[in-house]
């Protein structure tokens with residue numbers, strides 16, 4: 001074992017005895033996970049956002065993403081009833097807000113107001129985008145699957161906002177310029 005030492009691909013390839021393996025926990029074993037903020041709006045107009053790690057691309061034609069929400073989250077009902085959400089990519093300088101939104105529930109107070117989160121209305125869906133996040137992906141829920149602890153909401157991408165400095169003439173986003181969390 002390479003105890004206390006970072007294991008590199010080269011170590012694994014060239015070590016004389018190969019890489020020793022032992023059984024590990026199954027839970028959340030796929031790493032790294034994305035760290036995004038999902039924003040949403042209830043039918044009564046209330047806005048909220050939560051940190052989400054269970055998410056990913058799930059189709060490029062048509063373009064879709066999925067987000068996994070635990071039913072006890074305050075945001076769950078808002079997404080369920082509105083049928084839409086926004087995935088906001090988060091840069092490192094937004095870490096404090098990310099941590100706060102991921103550790104406080106709207107049930108206990110308006111966390112967006114507490115962190116002075118700047119909101120703008122979505123263009124295509126009735127949910128807020130987080131104005132200080134460099135990329136905002138507006139989605140309509142087309143399906144959902146209860147996988148166990150989470151309900152995976154499949155979102156058809158309706159509109160993508162990106163910091164204009166990062167977008168070329170064809171609409172490609174230069175992700176290398178964003179210091180994502």
Ligand SMILES: Cc1cc2nc3c(=O)[nH]c(=O)nc-3n(C[C@H](O)[C@H](O)[C@H](O)COP(=O)(O)O)c2cc1C
Pocket residue numbers: 035048049050051052053054055068069070072073074075076099101102103104105106107150
């Ligand atoms: C790094 C990180 C990842 C998280 N991933 C998820 C997730 O994928 N799904 C989920 O439902 N909650 C996730 N959470 C927890 C929620 O963000 C958290 O419970 C939040 O307070 C819920 O807010 P709400 O009750 O206002 O909706 C995550 C939290 C953190 C810090």
